[in-house]
Amino acid sequence: MTLPPLDEMLADAHVVALPMHTRFRGVQVREAMLFEGPSGWTEFSPFVEYDDLESAAWLAAAVEFGWEERPAPVRETVPVNATVPAVPADAVRAVLARFHGCRTAKVKVAERGQSLADDIARVREVRERMGPEGRIRVDANGGWNVDEAEHALHALAPYDLEYAEQPCASIDELAQLRERVAYMGIPIAADESVRKADDPLRVARAGAADLLVVKAQPLGGVRRARDLVAASGLPAVVSSALDTSVGIAMGVALAAALPELDYDCGLGTGSLFVSDVADPPLQPRDGALAVTAVVPDAARLEALAASGDRREWWRKRLTRCHALLAAG
Structure with a gap:
């Protein structure tokens, strides 16, 4: 560089x-x-x-x-998920309405100051809004210990989870939990254990995750993130770091450059902003983002x-x- x-x-x-x-x-x-x-x-x-x-x-x-x-893209659009913050259940409908055409939702759980009952109510409401064909994943940002995570995932399993993202903070905890919840059929995704780790491949070598969540900015760029996914041998979800439309375009470039993209990506977060730097902003249409350059509006x-x-x-x-x- x-x-x-x-x-x-x-x-x-x-x-x-x-x-x-x-x-x-x-x-x-x-x-x-x-x-x-x-x-x-x-x-x-x-x-x-x-x-x-x-x-x-x-x-x-x-x-x-x-x-x-x-990098040259291998696809013209990238499918994305809706992102549901740790809002009360009665606010879910308004949140989902901002994610046009998205059939997957990532729901924040384990928020400090909230209870598992709050998480269950939020996930239940998302399932009711999205119907049986919608896909739901939860993201705890490492907020549970192993016992709490096992208990929480057991309680949330009836809502048919696609996967659980960073349910515990450490790689050792993720490995223990993955073994404990195998009978539930809920895959474990690693986020912070990849982007905040000195060795981002350790989580894959430890057998602590079924898939990786990768973000272009924290991992040092599109090429480094793409190479990390290839070296891990695991499927990947490309996610944003709460970027503006410009930063989201970087994530879209990464997702577009991956040879395989098995999951909807967490790149629809522009819909969380009241206003963005691009006009129009880079937000989902029909559940996807176009692979395009973004130029901010002066x-x-x-x-x-x-x-x-x-x-x-x-x-x-x-x-x-x-x-x-x-x-x-």
């Missing part, structure tokens, strides 16, 4: 703050830094709590997508611009992460 000069990136950077319909992952307003490189628009948007070392991988992804040739970049102090915060963060990449 050839790292563009820092001054060039700073001069072209746009910092935006996107309001969300519902708090998601503890985020009500999503901040991101956008650039236009020789290959098109790209995004740098590690979550604000991430340290510089972890965030540097996100910058490597942004540079690859904006300054290097993009008026929206201006309207969604972050405050001066937040722009300065991101500029300093970019400077530090650029130095880490430059140092190898």
